[in-house]
Amino acid sequence: xxxxxxxxxxxxxxxxxxxxxxxxxxxxxxxxxxxxxxxxxxxxxxxxxxxxxxxxxxxxxxxxxxxxxxxxxxxxxxxxxxxxxxxxxxxxxxxxxxxxxxxxxxxxxxxxxxxxxxxxxxxxxxxxxxxxxxxxxxxxxxxxxxxxxxxxxxxxxxxxxxxxxxxxxxxxxxxxxxxxxxxxxxxxxxxxxxxxxxxxxxxxxxxxxxxxxxxxxxxxxxxxxxxxxxxxxxxxxxxxxxxxxxxxxxxxxxxxxxxxxxxxxxxxxxxxxxxxxxxxxxxxxxxxxxxxxxxxxxxxxxxxxxxxxxxxxxxxxxxxxxxxxxxx
Numbered sequence: 001x002x003x004x005x006x007x008x009x010x011x012x013x014x015x016x017x018x019x020x021x022x023x024x025x026x027x028x029x030x031x032x033x034x035x036x037x038x039x040x041x042x043x044x045x046x047x048x049x050x051x052x053x054x055x056x057x058x059x060x061x062x063x064x065x066x067x068x069x070x071x072x073x074x075x076x077x078x079x080x081x082x083x084x085x086x087x088x089x090x091x092x093x094x095x096x097x098x099x100x101x102x103x104x105x106x107x108x109x110x111x112x113x114x115x116x117x118x119x120x121x122x123x124x125x126x127x128x129x130x131x132x133x134x135x136x137x138x139x140x141x142x143x144x145x146x147x148x149x150x151x152x153x154x155x156x157x158x159x160x161x162x163x164x165x166x167x168x169x170x171x172x173x174x175x176x177x178x179x180x181x182x183x184x185x186x187x188x189x190x191x192x193x194x195x196x197x198x199x200x201x202x203x204x205x206x207x208x209x210x211x212x213x214x215x216x217x218x219x220x221x222x223x224x225x226x227x228x229x230x231x232x233x234x235x236x237x238x239x240x241x242x243x244x245x246x247x248x249x250x251x252x253x254x255x256x257x258x259x260x261x262x263x264x265x266x267x268x269x270x271x272x273x274x275x276x277x278x279x280x281x282x283x284x285x286x287x288x289x290x291x292x293x294x295x296x297x298x299x300x301x302x303x304x305x306x307x308x309x310x311x312x313x314x315x316x317x318x319x320x321x322x323x324x325x326x327x328x
Contacts, residue, residue, distance in 0.1 A: 004153065005038030008089055008096040011057055011065075012103055013046050015194055018053040020206040021099035023060045023166035024159055028097045028126070030061030030169055035128045036094050039063035040171070043088065043178075045081060047074040051175060058173020060166055065175050072184020075191035076103055082110035083181040089115060093154045095133060100158040100262070101205060108158045119156035120148055122262065124163045124285050133157070141258050141281040160285065161205035162264030204256065207237035208266045212256055212283070213249075214241040216272020216293060216312050220249035225316040226271055232323040239263070241279050257282035272312040275300030292316070 009029035011022035022044070029040045042062035044050055046069065054065040066088070072080060089096050089111070098108040100122045112119040124145075125136040133155040139146040150157075204210060211233070213226040223238075230236035240250040242257050256263055258281040268286035273279060275291070275298055283289070284303055291304035292312045301307045308315055 004092050004094055005033070005036040006093050007033045007036065007038060007040050008085075008093045008154075009040060009042045009057075009062070010085060010096070010098045010104075010107070011042045011044035011053070012099050012101060013044060013050060013053070014103075016046060016050065018044070018056060019099070019101075020166065020203075021101055021104070021159075021161055022053075022057065024161070024164040025097040025099055026057055026060045026062050027167050027169070028157075028159055028164045029095070030167075030171075031164075032095050032126075032128050032133070033061075033063075038094060041066055041088075041093075043085065044068070045070070045073040045077075045084070045180075047071055051177075054173055054175045059168050059170050061169040061171055062173050063171045065173050066178050067175055068178055068180055070180060070184055072180070072187070075194055077184050077187055077191065078106055078110055078189055079187040080180045080182050080184040081107055082114055084178075085111045086114035087181040088178075089154055089156075095153075095155040095157065098156075098158040100160045104158050108156060112156050115154075115156070117152060117154065117156060119158065120150060121158050122160050123157050124160050124264065126157060138281070138285060141277050142284040143277075160262055160264050162208075162266070162287075163285070202235070202237040204237045204239055204254070204261045204263055207235065207263075209233045209236035209269075210239050210256070210263060210265045210267070210283070210286070211236050211269045211271065212239035212241070212273060213244060213271045214273035214279075215243050216274070217244075217249075218272075218313070220247075222313060223249060225313065225320070229269065229271075229316055229320045229323065232320045232327070234327070239283075241273055241276070270300050270304070271316060273300055274298045275303065292319075 007029040009025040042057040043066040133150040239256040258278040291300040
């Protein structure tokens, strides 16, 4: 049975696979539970067989893994999930963590509305001090960092991808099978299929390294330089600016910025990107930013930790070779 010190983490999955964001929410919940003296309960829902991921959630700090296995959760089922999460949280949790992913944005809003409480979205930092949870969220296209104090219980929070580093902290991970609060088949909204974009490429929200290209690459054919650098790292995803995706150089799923993906990788390399405010809004919270641009006055250098002034078409091959040698 839950009590006011326990913390819930929603473990997001896609096509039967657990997402890195799930390990981030569990790690965040563990951090809070260690201060409240409670347990971490991770909830995962999916088609029969989804329980296989319970061990991974336990390894990252879940004391109890709440599992719903039902064909109605083969694809994202927003109504049934929101009803189930709201009913569970209402039993008395101190806080609940979601991922600020496309699915998470939808689900956390539905859950909070069902509970009749407010929530903090796209959080990059959080601190627990007694009965108050203080969170930080980039606002006004990252011009300011807003701080909010959540004093009500439960504190509902969605985390920006990469805001929390997944940490192994093995707990019992007792598996508890639960049922949906409503019949999944009765939901008015039904997702009939999920089509992964870009095949097996690394998702921008889960990549520790992102190499992004902008108009400075001059033409779509030169994007292979960005791809080569990403391949040299081995754990990198390729991103792009809105201008590039609008011109059809890259798919819109690669767009990073205010109207694209919001990312917080360990390393962000901006190649030929000037640094429009809309783009900065999507990547400014990266741990380390490297900018390559021939214009030394480009706005991107104001947020970069390291800057290289020069022709990106000449610098990228040299940088790619250096990364290969360092990793070799």
